[in-house]
Amino acid sequence: xxxxxxxxxxxxxxxxxxxxxxxxxxxxxxxxxxxxxxxxxxxxxxxxxxxxxxxxxxxxxxxxxxxxxxxxxxxxxxxxxxxxxxxxxxxxxxxxxxxxxxxxxxxxxxxxxxxxxxxxxxxxxxxxxxxxxxxxxxxxxxxxxxxxxxxxxxxxxxxxxxxxxxxxxxxxxxxxxxxxxxxxxxxxxxxxxxxxxxxxxxxxxxxxxxxxxxxxxxxxxxxxxxxxxxxxxxxxxxxxxxxxxxxxxxxxxxxxxxxxxxxxxxxxxxxxxxxxxxxxxxxxxxxxxxxxxxxxxxxxxxxxxxxxxxxxxxxxxxxxxxxxxxxxxxxxxxxxxxxxxxxxxxxxxxxxxxxxxxxxxxxxxxxxxxxxxxxxxxxxxxxxxxxxxxxxxxxxxxxxxxxxxxxxxxxxxxxxxxxxxxxxxxxxxxxxxxxxxxxxxxxxxxxxxxxxxxxxxxxxxxxxxxxxxxxxxxxx
Amino acid sequence: xxxxxxxxxxxxxxxxxxxxxxxxxxxxxxxxxxxxxxxxxxxxxxxxxxxxxxxxxxxxxxxxxxxxxxxxxxxxxxxxxxxxxxxxxxxxxxxxxxxxxxxxxxxxxxxxxxxxxxxxxxxxxxxxxxxxxxxxxxxxxxxxxxxxxxxxxxxxxxxxxxxxxxxxxxxxxxxxxxxxxxxxxxxxxxxxxxxxxxxxxxxxxxxxxxxxxxxxxxxxxxxxxxxxxxxxxxxxxxxxxxxxxxxxxxxxxxxxxxxxxxxxxxxxxxxxxxxxxxxxxxxxxxxxxxxxxxxxxxxxxxxxxxxxxxxxxxxxxxxxxxxxxxxxxxxxxxxxxxxxxxxxxxxxxxxxxxxxxxxxxxxxxxxxxxxxxxxxxxxxxxxxxxxxxxxxxxxxxxxxxxxxxxxxxxxxxxxxxxxxxxxxxxxxxxxxxxxxxxxxxxxxxxxxxxxxxxxxxxxxxxxxxxxxxxxxxxxx
Numbered sequence: 016x017x018x019x020x021x022x023x024x025x026x027x028x029x030x031x032x033x034x035x036x037x038x039x040x041x042x043x044x045x046x047x048x049x050x051x052x053x054x055x056x057x058x059x060x061x062x063x064x065x066x067x068x069x070x071x072x073x074x075x076x077x078x079x080x081x082x083x084x085x086x087x088x089x090x091x092x093x094x095x096x097x098x099x100x101x102x103x104x105x106x107x108x109x110x111x112x113x114x115x116x117x118x119x120x121x122x123x124x125x126x127x128x129x130x131x132x133x134x135x136x137x138x139x140x141x142x143x144x145x146x147x148x149x150x151x152x153x154x155x156x157x158x159x160x161x162x163x164x165x166x167x168x169x170x171x172x173x174x175x176x177x178x179x180x181x182x183x184x185x186x187x188x189x190x191x192x193x194x195x196x197x198x199x200x201x202x203x204x205x206x207x208x209x210x211x212x213x214x215x216x217x218x219x220x221x222x223x224x225x226x227x228x229x230x231x232x233x234x235x236x237x238x239x240x241x242x243x244x245x246x247x248x249x250x251x252x253x254x255x256x257x258x259x260x261x262x263x264x265x266x267x268x269x270x271x272x273x274x275x276x277x278x279x280x281x282x283x284x285x286x287x288x289x290x291x292x293x294x295x296x297x298x299x300x301x302x303x304x305x306x307x308x309x310x311x312x313x314x315x316x317x318x319x320x321x322x323x324x325x326x327x328x329x330x331x332x333x334x335x336x337x338x339x340x341x342x343x344x345x346x347x348x349x350x351x352x353x354x355x356x357x358x359x360x361x362x363x364x365x366x367x368x369x370x371x372x373x374x375x376x377x378x379x380x381x382x383x384x385x386x387x388x389x390x391x392x393x394x395x396x397x398x399x400x401x402x403x404x405x406x407x408x409x410x411x412x413x414x415x416x417x418x419x420x421x422x423x424x425x426x427x428x429x430x431x432x433x434x435x436x437x438x439x440x441x442x443x444x445x446x447x448x449x450x451x452x453x454x455x456x457x458x459x460x461x462x463x464x465x466x467x468x469x470x471x472x473x474x475x476x477x478x479x480x481x482x483x484x485x486x487x488x489x490x491x
Numbered sequence: 492x493x494x495x496x497x498x499x500x501x502x503x504x505x506x507x508x509x510x511x512x513x514x515x516x517x518x519x520x521x522x523x524x525x526x527x528x529x530x531x532x533x534x535x536x537x538x539x540x541x542x543x544x545x546x547x548x549x550x551x552x553x554x555x556x557x558x559x560x561x562x563x564x565x566x567x568x569x570x571x572x573x574x575x576x577x578x579x580x581x582x583x584x585x586x587x588x589x590x591x592x593x594x595x596x597x598x599x600x601x602x603x604x605x606x607x608x609x610x611x612x613x614x615x616x617x618x619x620x621x622x623x624x625x626x627x628x629x630x631x632x633x634x635x636x637x638x639x640x641x642x643x644x645x646x647x648x649x650x651x652x653x654x655x656x657x658x659x660x661x662x663x664x665x666x667x668x669x670x671x672x673x674x675x676x677x678x679x680x681x682x683x684x685x686x687x688x689x690x691x692x693x694x695x696x697x698x699x700x701x702x703x704x705x706x707x708x709x710x711x712x713x714x715x716x717x718x719x720x721x722x723x724x725x726x727x728x729x730x731x732x733x734x735x736x737x738x739x740x741x742x743x744x745x746x747x748x749x750x751x752x753x754x755x756x757x758x759x760x761x762x763x764x765x766x767x768x769x770x771x772x773x774x775x776x777x778x779x780x781x782x783x784x785x786x787x788x789x790x791x792x793x794x795x796x797x798x799x800x801x802x803x804x805x806x807x808x809x810x811x812x813x814x815x816x817x818x819x820x821x822x823x824x825x826x827x828x829x830x831x832x833x834x835x836x837x838x839x840x841x842x843x844x845x846x847x848x849x850x851x852x853x854x855x856x857x858x859x860x861x862x863x864x865x866x867x868x869x870x871x872x873x874x875x876x877x878x879x880x881x882x883x884x885x886x887x888x889x890x891x892x893x894x895x896x897x898x899x900x901x902x903x904x905x906x907x908x909x910x911x912x913x914x915x916x917x918x919x920x921x922x923x924x925x926x927x928x929x930x931x932x933x934x935x936x937x938x939x940x941x942x943x944x945x946x947x948x949x950x951x952x953x954x955x956x957x958x959x960x961x962x963x964x965x966x967x
Contacts, residue, residue: 140637160813161616200838235689335637337636468638
């Protein structure tokens with residue numbers, strides 16, 4: 016039994032349950048509470064902190080879900096035993112140089128079709144309010160905002176993004192670690208330009224995001240497939256020290272394409288491995304805002320005590336892709352090299368949308384939009400799952416549907432997903448074949464089905480058509 | 492004496508004088524009229540064509556200025572004798588592959604200071620009309636325009652740019668050869684990504700654009716300095732066949748930084764050299780819209796019979812830099828590779844400004860703006876030249892002020908321009924040192940003074956301050 020001494024700030028925009036969550040997680044990561052050690056009962060902690068029991072229960076629930084904590088019936092809550100001990104005492108690391116490139120191809124194809132990947136609910140976007148905001152900023156654009164701008168981005172937007180990431184994603188950063196770029200694609204390309212050199216090896220999840228793979232190869236670096244299981248990337252499958260990898264690309268919040276979220280133990284093991292091997296970690300947090308079984312997980316970056324993680328986010332999924340605004344959060348030691356590379360890439364980002372986004376974030380309108388969309392996407396996810404059960408029963412096995420804007424559905428052995436996707440396209444359905452997400456020969460056959468951009472009605476109809484395509488296919 | 496058979500199209504938006512100019516130039520390039528051959532008198536040609544004498548005189552004047560034609564008093568107009576004969580009979584070339592990068596650093600610094608380079612007249616920009624246009628398109632943005640877009644750009648904008656370049660810049664291209672990117676920096680980076688591989692050698696003008704140099708080096712390619720004289724890049728100084736250069740970067744319309752425009756003979760020689768050596772030519776046409784001693788010169792690309800030229804343009808100088816919209820015109824053979832590289836770089840450009848620009852070009856508003864600005868910049872150039880003569884007389888020698896938004900002014904031998912620029916900065920003046928534009932050790936000392944972004948009054952005051960700085964400097 017222990018006392019946690021969690022400092023709470025009631026004036027902070029960071030809600031109490033998140034402050035408690037952060038405090039307990041930090042206590043675990045700092046080793047102030049050890050694996051197997053028992054935590055105070057929620058009622059006791061609530062009394063200690065002088066808060067109601069609700070935020071404490073909420074924080075414990077999240078920490079249990081993320082695997083930081085374990086519970087035994089009747090004997091309370093314990094710090095999880097499968098956190099690697101050595102990590103809790105780890106110390107500083109020295110960074111490396113490099114150059115390279117980045118991701119995209121899976122995002123091509125019919126740009127509004129049913130099951131289209133990575134598409135938000137454009138039909139539910141607050142067009143009028145958005146257009147008014149854009150119009151006001153277009154009228155108010157100053158001379159300085161029309162001239163050459165800061166390669167790091169517009170100051171107020173960088174501050175607003177940092178604030179949002181600190182509170183919503185548990186990212187640990189100063190405002191000036193945020194660099195605004197033209198989407199997550201440009202972010203990866205820029206990160207790689209600073210980190211990678213031709214011939215470098217980069218670990219990627221297997222299966223993983225095809226665009227990231229293509230881009231790493233385009234940089235002259237080589238991709239090394241690292242298998243993914245139900246807990247995320249298999250850290251034990253990474254090369255033993257001294258590891259040859261210059262960087263590892265991961266999607267911890269919502270693995271692309273399978274959808275699993277990396278457990279706390281895996282996250283800590285990955286960070287420890289990266290620290291030991293002076294390897295950089297590229298965290299692509301492309302759609303973590305949308306989680307349906309619990310609150311969004313904290314970012315891997317927030318658990319990193321050694322400055323090895325470059326965090327990448329985008330506004331494409333929350334607002335709309337044609338904005339072309341994304342961002343990087345980089346370790347301070349990389350900042351000047353990154354800005355130099357950005358200057359050589361495209362100088363800086365257009366100012367109008369940056370000013371618009373800064374206001375949208377500061378006003379709280381952005382967070383309200385995320386919350387509203389989360390409920391909407393839950394409905395769409397359920398419509399898709401219902402339709403798949405009704406029309407494709409027995410032929411598709413959904414791997415994971417806890418989060419994001421798509422689900423991965425596995426096909427029966429022997430059914431060719433590339434051929435199926437081709438036949439689906441003939442019926443106006445645009446899915447991505449799971450097999451296209453593998454580097455190696457051993458590939459599972461399946462479909463990646465986006466649901467964010469389609470109404471429940473449209474999804475029901477699309478799953479009906481998909482069912483017919485599946486049966487005609489299997490009837491051959 | 493000869494007959495030219497020029498096909499004129501009175502329905503074309505392409506004005507008569509430009510059609511005649513194009514026709515005669517084409518006749519010369521195709522070898523239908525030979526060096527030394529006499530052209531019909533303007534009156535005779537006007538009668539042949541059934542037009543007034545004015546457009547013919549205008550076309551001849553331009554061709555004389557560009558060096559295609561020579562004139563001898565009393566004996567009429569002749570095709571220039573210093574056009575390399577062999578070029579006129581040259582045949583098709585086979586292209587090469589590659590990967591690499593691009594330009595920018597000189598564009599940094601105080602973003603509105605007097606003498607700031609590459610800055611248009613933001614004080615004279617039609618803000619209200621622009622904002623109304625942006626607002627209307629923001630309201631009208633369709634779902635398809637908010638989703639993932641075409642890596643080549645918005646169709647209507649590509650067509651509008653192609654039309655503009657064909658008529659205003661004598662560029663020869665189909666609409667689908669135009670690729671819309673995030674400014675000329677991104678254009679160069681993208682072109683290099685397709686053309687250059689690490690270790691490749693790229694010829695650059697000496698002196699030349701520092702940003703291009705830095706970017707080429709960042710790609711792993713090496714820069715080879717090629718001297719520039721009063722006729723442009725010295726083609727005879729390029730390596731003899733088989734040349735080791737993968738590409739040559741040039742600014743033919745308005746050499747950066749010295750401001751000379753490449754003569755027709757040099758252009759033809761460069762194209763012939765590039766054809767012979769399978770070398771790519773990167774034409775950066777960054778501010779050719781503004782020419783004060785004659786109409787803007789036709790683009791080098793329009794003279795290229797072998798598809799060796801990649802043409803790069805930007806809206807930063809005509810509208811404003813924070814738009815971040817530029818474009819490439821690429822040989823058809825490179826298109827698919829270029830679009831693949833663009834997909835890996837940043838997917839596609841934001842849609843809103845693309846839609847706005849398409850309307851602005853189609854409506855003729857863009858061309859009207861260019862014409863209006865040309866007169867304005869002429870005043871500003873004259874204010875700068877007047878101020879330099881009045882306040883800096885004898886200490887600065889202006890190299891060339893025929894075009895663009897800046898002038899290069901040479902300093903007396905032994906005066907350190909880097910030190911001078913530092914002392915100018917202390918007085919709020921932001922100039923670029925000429926010596927920073929050299930690769931080699933032999934450097935001329937001078938100042939690059941932008942005039943586009945400052946009013947005549949401000950330029951008069953700034954030159955007065957500059958005069959004081961110069962005298963205190965030389966007094967040391």
